[in-house]
């Protein structure tokens with residue numbers, strides 16, 4: 001194996017950023033920080049990044065960050081390959097009767113449905129090619145900060161930097177460091193079954209052909225809405241892959257675990273349309289079929305530690321529901337923002353760099369997070385027989401003020417204003433949220449909805 005030569009970051013800032021967790025948030029932070037001239041050291045507990053996860057929706061606010069992360073344009077091309085050209089998703093009830101359409105927003109503005117593992121791999125490959133110091137198979141359990149440094153200890157060896165960015169997902173161990181309330185995410189009562197299959201798997205079985213587009217030029221999506229589960233089956237990348245997502249209320253778990261596909265199918269085997277669903281679910285890769293709990297969490301008092309050298313981004317700061325269609329993209333926005341605010345604040349003012357990221361991001365991410373919960377709950381609370389027409393499916397909340405936002409321009413333009421508000425203690429009024437929310441703040445008391 002050829003080890004890439006370390007590429008010196010452009011215009012070095014002198015800042016060393018330690019990143020814990022190399023999912024989409026952590027890897028985007030690593031690449032964005034590199035581009036802003038920071039030295040990056042990343043740790044990920046998994047040895048193999050690729051296997052788990054089905055499809056992620058990426059919207060233009062995420063694309064615009066990803067496409068500029070890589071000097072060869074490889075990531076942008078990869079995302080483009082998965083651009084989603086499915087224009088509607090028919091929704092059926094458990095008897096197979098068509099009851100409505102799932103709104104698929106903004107497909108002409110650059111919506112993509114990408115395999116999560118594929119995106120993680122594309123980001124990781126690019127980061128390694130650029131010579132970033134990313135270490136896999138390392139679970140970080142010990143970390144410290146003081147007024148001058150932040151450090152992690154792995155296998156008795158201490159690695160020191162200027163700050164630690166925790167991108168370690170919804171169960172982040174740093175939530176207790178930045179806040180005294182709402183530190184523990186709690187099980188929402190909803191879980192998702194997630195599976196993925198290669199495109200050819202469906203083609204090989206005539207019983208799955210109902211889901212495929214005849215000429216493979218478009219993608220297809222179909223949903224089945226039952227009282228206890230919402231099942232979405234879709235192709236993406238013009239048939240290159242297919243996904244299964246089942247949102248259910250019936251399973252209580254706290255960790256993402258591989259499960260037997262029969263576990264999902266047994267919950268819906270009384271549905272009259274099971275003969276359509278079963279062959280497609282059967283094609284999902286056996287060892288990659290997972291059950292993920294959907295977690296909720298109250299708003300953290302802060303995303304930054306009192307000492308000011310530890311910050312949370314992505315799901316670690318704000319766990320998302322699939323009904324947001326924004327889990328990955330909001331982590332990407334956090335990641336791109338923190339790289340810029342650290343660069344603007346400079347090595348001598350790390351706390352300002354991290355706090356500025358929080359101020360710029362917290363309201364926007366929290367609003368989108370809450371909206372997704374409302375959409376999910378409204379759907380499950382509607383009696384099954386009333387789920388027709390517009391109520392047939394939980395709508396994904398991608399609208400223009402979310403999708404058309406450019407977080408990098410926003411961070412660059414707002415940095416002076418947000419710095420002033422942090423220095424003076426005056427509240428920062430963000431403008432990257434919907435007009436009707438401007439001036440509102442989210443209570444840090446637990447919003448258990």
Ligand SMILES: Cc1cc2nc3c(=O)[nH]c(=O)nc-3n(C[C@H](O)[C@H](O)[C@H](O)COP(=O)(O)OP(=O)(O)OC[C@H]3O[C@@H](n4cnc5c(N)ncnc54)[C@H](O)[C@@H]3O)c2cc1C
Pocket residue numbers: 020021022023024025026043044045046052053054055056057116138139140141167168169170173194256313314315316320322327328329331
């Ligand atoms: C295995 C998995 C599968 C997923 N599948 C889907 C999906 O199919 N569809 C979807 O919409 N969303 C999925 N998600 C969630 C989605 O990726 C996130 O909502 C979103 O991308 C935000 O990403 P994140 O980087 O903030 O967090 P995550 O994606 O959760 O990444 C966190 C990373 O931190 C690592 N980590 C955790 N603790 C430590 C530690 N102590 N030391 C080192 N590393 C640590 C984890 O292994 C993980 O790689 C999945 C998440 C995971 C972890």
